[in-house]
Amino acid sequence: MEATPRRPADAVANAFFRERRYIGGGDRRAISARVWTVLRHWRHLAWWLDRAGAAATPRARLIAALALMPQPGEAPQDLFVSQDRYAPQPLSAAERDLATRLRGQAMVHPDMPRAVRLEVPDWLLPRLEETFGADLDAEVAALAGEATLDLRVNLLKTTRAEAARLLAADGIMAEPTGLSPWGLRVPGRQPVTATAAFKSGLVEIQDEGSQIVVAAADARPGMRVLDYCAGAAGKTLGMAMTMENRGHIVACDVSEPRLEGAVRRLRRAGVHNAERHLLVPGDRWARRRAASFDRVLVDAPCTGTGTWRRNPDARLRLTEQDLAELMAKQADILATASALVRPGGRLVYATCSILREENQDRIASFLRASPHFRRAETVPDLAPDLAQDGMIALSPLRHGTDGFFAAILERTA
Numbered sequence: 001m002e003a004t005p006r007r008p009a010d011a012v013a014n015a016f017f018r019e020r021r022y023i024g025g026g027d028r029r030a031i032s033a034r035v036w037t038v039l040r041h042w043r044h045l046a047w048w049l050d051r052a053g054a055a056a057t058p059r060a061r062l063i064a065a066l067a068l069m070p071q072p073g074e075a076p077q078d079l080f081v082s083q084d085r086y087a088p089q090p091l092s093a094a095e096r097d098l099a100t101r102l103r104g105q106a107m108v109h110p111d112m113p114r115a116v117r118l119e120v121p122d123w124l125l126p127r128l129e130e131t132f133g134a135d136l137d138a139e140v141a142a143l144a145g146e147a148t149l150d151l152r153v154n155l156l157k158t159t160r161a162e163a164a165r166l167l168a169a170d171g172i173m174a175e176p177t178g179l180s181p182w183g184l185r186v187p188g189r190q191p192v193t194a195t196a197a198f199k200s201g202l203v204e205i206q207d208e209g210s211q212i213v214v215a216a217a218d219a220r221p222g223m224r225v226l227d228y229c230a231g232a233a234g235k236t237l238g239m240a241m242t243m244e245n246r247g248h249i250v251a252c253d254v255s256e257p258r259l260e261g262a263v264r265r266l267r268r269a270g271v272h273n274a275e276r277h278l279l280v281p282g283d284r285w286a287r288r289r290a291a292s293f294d295r296v297l298v299d300a301p302c303t304g305t306g307t308w309r310r311n312p313d314a315r316l317r318l319t320e321q322d323l324a325e326l327m328a329k330q331a332d333i334l335a336t337a338s339a340l341v342r343p344g345g346r347l348v349y350a351t352c353s354i355l356r357e358e359n360q361d362r363i364a365s366f367l368r369a370s371p372h373f374r375r376a377e378t379v380p381d382l383a384p385d386l387a388q389d390g391m392i393a394l395s396p397l398r399h400g401t402d403g404f405f406a407a408i409l410e411r412t413a
């Protein structure tokens with residue numbers, strides 16, 4: 001993971017295990033659990049190692065994690081033993097000394113700088129302070145928590161109650177979500193994709209926050225709808241559902257493999273009114289369809305800072321340059337996609353970021369440059385006060401969802 005810092009940790013872990021089929025299930029789980037503990041405490045561990053005068057190598061981080069978070073029978077000197085062919089080398093005298101010194105200390109120390117304590121990059125801290133103000137510690141703690149497993153019930157094929165009943169028949173007890181009218185929340189990590197309900201397209205895995213973006217888009221039967229950054233069609237599927245399979249929806253993206261991934265999902269969900277379009281440089285397709293869609297959803301490429309619960313390593317990989325590049329892309333995409341909205345139609349801009357620069361500030365600068373757009377005065381009837389000034393900003397702490405943002409804009413002329 002350190003050797004390929006641009007690659008998501010779960011992709012590295014999957015490749016590692018694929019190349020080592022001899023590692024059994026129990027060992028895989030144990031290895032993964034240890035690696036994820038180290039990732040979740042990356043900066044804490046580096047701080048402790050620095051204080052102890054040790055280099056923050058992968059091995060040293062692991063020894064420090066075992067010493068700082070001792071579990072019965074898991075003292076580093078008992079795990080680093082060479083009798084077993086695959087076990088790590090025994091501890092050196094210096095490593096033993098390190099483990100002894102760290103043992104029993106609290107992982108988070110009062111002397112740690114705030115960014116280290118919160119496990120965020122230094123450059124990002126002022127931006128997070130701007131977003132969350134006095135709630136910063138609690139919000140970041142919630143972003144570091146366990147993600148929920150949410151399903152969107154596919155109303156094209158079933159009802160929420162019926163889907164819950166079918167899942168229960170497969171041993172999965174799901175509860176209705178509080179905000180999304182179509183959501184079910186499954187406790188813990190359960191094999192949802194093996195259930196009959198999933199295989200037959202009655203439910204899709206989709207965070208409740210993402211479902212709220214679908215609701216905010218308010219795609220209705222008979223409309224012409226564009227999902228401009230559709231990826232593998234997560235939100236296209238949801239909008240096709242609210243359209244009751246009537247009207248026309250186009251899923252666009254610049255990534256062919258992502259759009260390919262949509263094919264199977266659309267089929268499984270029983271969606272008949274969707275078309276896919278691969279955007280290429282100099283695309284005439286968009287120009288020919290100027291001002292023709294009732295709804296355009298821009299689910300923009302973003303920092304993903306709202307999904308840290310799922311990718312604890314992402315916050316460490318994110319650089320200031322990434323943010324700058326993404327913001328430039330968001331501005332371009334918004335300018336191009338907005339031209340496709342018909343007068344009287346709606347543009348919904350969404351991210352899974354919690355940063356103001358990608359969200360509220362992006363919308364403010366778009367509106368300054370686009371006098372024929374304004375914030376929608378009426379928004380879909382979701383939970384009271386969820387939308388303010390036509391914008392919805394969700395967070396794990398306040399809403400129990402990923403950190404999603406949606407702005408609902410109207411084209412006036």
Ligand SMILES: C[S@@+](CC[C@H](N)C(=O)[O-])C[C@H]1O[C@@H](n2cnc3c(N)ncnc32)[C@H](O)[C@@H]1O
Pocket residue numbers: 210228229230231232233234235236252253254255258279299300301302329333
């Ligand atoms: C947040 S993801 C979309 C997720 C998807 N809507 C879903 O719900 O599953 C952003 C998508 O924007 C696409 N993208 C990046 N640059 C783009 C561009 N210039 N125009 C259109 N799509 C773009 C990426 O390929 C990616 O699939």
